[in-house]
Structures are given as structure tokens and as C-alpha cells.
Amino acid sequence: MNQLFVDRTEELAFLEEKYKENRAQLIVIYGRRRIGKTELLLKFVKNKNYIYFLCEKTSPQLNILKMARKMAEYLGKKSFARIQFADWEDLFREFLEWKTGDEKVVIILDEFPYLIEIDKGVVSVFQKIWDEYLSKRTDIVLILCGSSIGMMETDVLGYKSPLYGRRTGQWKVTELKLPYIKSFVPSYTFTELLYLYGALGGVPAYLCKLDPKLKVFENIEKLFLRKGAELYEEAENLLRQELREPRNYKLILEALAEGKRRISEIANTTGLDKAAVSRYMDTLELLDIVSYETPVLEKPKTKKRLYYIKDNYFNFWFRYIYPNKDLIEEKRGKIVLEEIIADYNNYMSIVFEKIAKDFVLKISLPIKIHKIGRHWWKTSKGESLEIDLLGFNKNKKEYIIVEVKWSRLKFSDVKRIYKALINKATKLNISGKLYYCIIAKEIENKDSISGAISNVLLFDLKDLEKVYFSQKQL
Numbered sequence: 421m422n423q424l425f426v427d428r429t430e431e432l433a434f435l436e437e438k439y440k441e442n443r444a445q446l447i448v449i450y451g452r453r454r455i456g457k458t459e460l461l462l463k464f465v466k467n468k469n470y471i472y473f474l475c476e477k478t479s480p481q482l483n484i485l486k487m488a489r490k491m492a493e494y495l496g497k498k499s500f501a502r503i504q505f506a507d508w509e510d511l512f513r514e515f516l517e518w519k520t521g522d523e524k525v526v527i528i529l530d531e532f533p534y535l536i537e538i539d540k541g542v543v544s545v546f547q548k549i550w551d552e553y554l555s556k557r558t559d560i561v562l563i564l565c566g567s568s569i570g571m572m573e574t575d576v577l578g579y580k581s582p583l584y585g586r587r588t589g590q591w592k593v594t595e596l597k598l599p600y601i602k603s604f605v606p607s608y609t610f611t612e613l614l615y616l617y618g619a620l621g622g623v624p625a626y627l628c629k630l631d632p633k634l635k636v637f638e639n640i641e642k643l644f645l646r647k648g649a650e651l652y653e654e655a656e657n658l659l660r661q662e663l664r665e666p667r668n669y670k671l672i673l674e675a676l677a678e679g680k681r682r683i684s685e686i687a688n689t690t691g692l693d694k695a696a697v698s699r700y701m702d703t704l705e706l707l708d709i710v711s712y713e714t715p716v717l718e719k720p721k722t723k724k725r726l727y728y729i730k731d732n733y734f735n736f737w738f739r740y741i742y743p744n745k746d747l748i749e750e751k752r753g754k755i756v757l758e759e760i761i762a763d764y765n766n767y768m769s770i771v772f773e774k775i776a777k778d779f780v781l782k783i784s785l786p787i788k789i790h791k792i793g794r795h796w797w798k799t800s801k802g803e804s805l806e807i808d809l810l811g812f813n814k815n816k817k818e819y820i821i822v823e824v825k826w827s828r829l830k831f832s833d834v835k836r837i838y839k840a841l842i843n844k845a846t847k848l849n850i851s852g853k854l855y856y857c858i859i860a861k862e863i864e865n866k867d868s869i870s871g872a873i874s875n876v877l878l879f880d881l882k883d884l885e886k887v888y889f890s891q892k893q894l
């Protein structure tokens with residue numbers, strides 16, 4: 421059993437703060453399956469009084485019966501579990517009557533969406549329980565937790581939800597940040613960590629499965645490239661849990677992983693019509709698997725969108741595993757491994773862009789960045805141009821123009837990229853002070869280059885590593 425518990429200091433501080441308040445709490449915790457919600461909550465309630473209940477997709481009656489047993493255990497009164505409760509309201513009302521003293525208790529309903537699935541009305545019931553009983557107490561911390569991001573955001577937190585406006589706190593649990601990944605594979609170099617991050621993201625359940633003695637690609641082979649391997653099956657299992665008919669979604673995700681980023685391109689590749697792709701895309705967005713960028717200088721409402729798979733695990737899986745399932749089934753995973761190794765730097769260039777954006781926002785720069793993102797546009801002569809990262813300050817008087825390169829740059833490369841950046845900047849319709857920046861995997865003789873061209877900020881993995889491991893708060 422893995423005893424490692426990594427990070428989550430912010431989340432625990434948030435929960436502790438809520439716990440200390442002298443009023444009833446209704447806290448909503450959600451986030452992708454395997455992200456570490458249950459682990460976090462169990463860590464939080466350690467050394468506290470609590471009732472933990474994992475909801476089941478069985479029947480409301482069975483859930484009530486099992487919850488009653490948990491409550492009885494907490495109360496230390498077996499007879500409580502023998503009562504026939506008519507419904508959830510009855511159960512909670514009775515529980516509060518049986519509970520003596522004002523000792524605070526945390527009640528966790530984990531995977532609350534399972535209850536909603538078997539009975540839509542359960543949200544209204546909990547609204548009533550909250551309004552009439554729990555909210556009037558100071559000894560109850562009710563935590564509703566769930567992995568179905570769509571259901572948590574719509575049915576629990578959404579403005580149409582009966583519980584809307586009731587929650588006293590909410591937290592979306594997200595991936596572990598880059599530096600924390602090292603805790604799972606302490607001997608890995610920074611570059612190896614990035615490679616790994618590209619395949620697994622910061623999902624603790626996957627990181628736990630790593631063998632720290634194996635190299636990156638050995639771990640990838642072990643976890644993905646064999647029939648029955650844990651992360652080989654995982655992506656489809658997750659989709660099946662969230663979607664009734666995952667087939668078309670898989671086609672779309674595969675197209676995205678191949679680098680098709682516009683609705684029209686995806687429609688062409690998949691053979692689905694554009695309206696359908698848009699609809700599927702909305703659902704994938706709601707599930708937090710997919711997101712999109714818009715040109716950073718344009719109004720956010722612009723129709724120009726480039727979609728991408730947010731989750732590194734899904735991105736990796738749909739790029740390398742899904743298209744090669746037949747080979748893996750035939751026990752020819754080695755061939756897939758060779759393909760991955762040959763292509764991996766192309767894949768990493770996508771992963772690295774996201775990391776670079778994060779990095780730029782972490783370091784101190786001569787410009788205070790208000791907004792930053794990709795920018796693409798067509799010049800009046802019809803030329804299509806793109807800037808990896810364009811950032812600007814609040815009054816749009818200062819800009820930073822960044823090129824991101826997952827490769828080793830020589831002095832001549834730096835000069836060429838710098839020139840190209842200047843050229844693009846002159847074709848942008850902006851005025852103000854411009855800063856140029858290149859973020860690369862490696863820059864040969866970086867310090868002497870910086871001396872020679874002083875107008876461009878240069879960073880490579882050594883700088884990233886320093887920043888991430890000095891602050892430890894990516």
C-alpha cells in the first residue's frame with residue numbers, strides 16, 4: 421500500500437478554515453476521477469469526528485440503510501441502524517435528534533452524483549435538509565463530493581440547482597503541480613519529469629503506479645503498452661463512466677490528439693457534421709477534458725477557436741494508445757513504444773508550451789502581465805501568422821512576445837528566432853514597449869548570447885527547474 425501523501429496544503433488549509441468557522445458548512449468538492457478527492461478528504465478528517473459514506477448507484481433505500489449504519493457507528497448506538505427511515509430527510513432529522521452535545525462532525529457524501537443518477541429529486545431533498553435542519557446548527561460540516569464534473573457544476577452548483585447559493589465553500593481539486601511529481605520518482609532529472617508529466621499529467625492515482633526504479637519509457641511501457649495494463653484501460657473506462665455513447669467522442673479526441681484543432685478540420689477528419697462536432701465539444705468541455713484558446717488580442721467572444729485536450733493523460737492516450745490498440749492487443753507493444761520514442765519530442769513541444777506559459781507567469785519580468793496567450797491572425801496581405809505567447813499589461817502599453825521551442829538552440833537559432841519575432845511584431849497592429857523572449861529546452865552558451873543580444877530574454881530548462889524547485893508552488 422502506498423503511504424505517500426503529496427502536497428494538498430492549500431486544499432487542507434481551505435478545509436480547516438471552513439471547519440473552524442462557527443456555523444454549519446455545506447462544502448462542495450469536485451474534480452476529475454483519480455485526482456485525489458477521497459484521499460484529501462480522508463486526510464482532512466483524520467483526528468476529527470466524521471462520517472464517511474461512499475454513495476452507490478443502487479437504490480435510494482439501500483443508500484439510506486447504509487448511511488444509517490455509518491451514523492449509528494458514529495453515534496455509538498446500534499439501535500439507530502434498526503430504525504426504518506422513510507427517506508433522507510427522515511434520516512438526517514432523526515440523526516440530529518440522536519446526536520448529543522455540540523461536538524462538531526464532518527459528514528462526507530462521496531460520489532454524490534451517484535445518488536442524483538438514481539434519483540434526480542435527491543438534490544431538492546438535500547436542499548430541504550440543509551435549509552430546515554443542518555444550516556441552523558453549528559456542529560455540522562456537510563461535504564458533498566463528486567467526480568462527475570458536469571453533474572457537480574450543473575446539478576449541485578449551477579443556478580438551476582435547488583442547492584444553488586447554499587454552499588458555504590467549494591473547491592475544484594486539480595492536478596498536482598509539476599514539482600510535486602518528483603516525490604513519486606525522486607531520482608528523475610527535470611527533463612525526465614517533464615517527459616513523464618506529458619504522459620500522466622499530475623494525476624496522483626497514476627503517479628502512484630510508477631516504479632521509481634524504471635526509466636520514463638520503461639514506466640510508459642509497463643503502464644500503457646500491455647493488454648490489461650492499468651493505464652491502457654483507464655481512458656476508455658473514464659469515458660464510459662461519463663458518456664452513454666462514447667464512440668463519436670473518441671473520434672473527436674483522436675482528431676484533437678493528432679493536432680486537428682478547428683471544428684471544421686475535426687468535422688472533416690471524423691466525418692461528423694460541424695454542428696454535431698460543436699455539440700460534442702461542448703460536452704467534452706463540460707467534462708473538463710477539452711478546452712479552447714482564442715487569439716489573445718481579440719475579444720473573448722470571438723468565434724476563432726482552437727480546441728485542445730487539457731488533460732495530458734488523455735492527450736497522450738489518444739495520440740499514441742488509441743490508434744495503436746490493435747498492436748497492443750496483439751502483444752506488439754514494443755512497436756508502439758518505438759513510435760512513441762521517435763515522436764515524443766513533437767508531442768513534448770505541445771506540452772512545453774503550456775508549461776512555458778505557466779513559467780512566464782511565475783517569474784518577475786520588466787512587464788506586469790495582465791493577460792497572456794497564443795495569438796494568431798491574418799495580415800492584410802493574407803499571410804497567416806502566429807505567436808506562441810503574447811502577453812500585455814493592463815493598459816496595453818507594454819507587450820511581451822514569446823517563442824517556445826522544445827529543442828536545443830545555438831546562437832544562430834536564437835538570432836533567427838529573434839529576427840522572426842521582430843518581424844511578426846511589426847505586422848501586429850500594436851504600439852507600445854515590446855519585450856522579446858525565447859523559452860527553449862536548451863540554449864547553448866546562454867549567458868554569452870544574452871550579452872550579445874540584450875533585447876531578448878532567454879530561458880531554458882535550467883531556469884525553469886530553478887524556479888519550480890525554489891518556490892515549490894507552481
Ligand SMILES: Nc1ncnc2c1ncn2[C@@H]1O[C@H](COP(=O)(O)OP(=O)(O)O)[C@@H](O)[C@H]1O
Nearest residue numbers: 424425426453454455456457458459624625628
Ligand atoms: N495527495 C496525494 N499524494 C499521494 N497519492 C495520492 C494523493 N491523492 C491521491 N493519491 C493516490 O491516488 C489514488 C486515487 O485518489 P482518490 O482520492 O481515490 O481519487 P478520487 O477520489 O479523486 O477519484 C489514491 O488511492 C492514492 O493512492
Ligand SMILES: [Mg+2]
Nearest residue numbers: 457458459530
Ligand atoms: Mg473518490
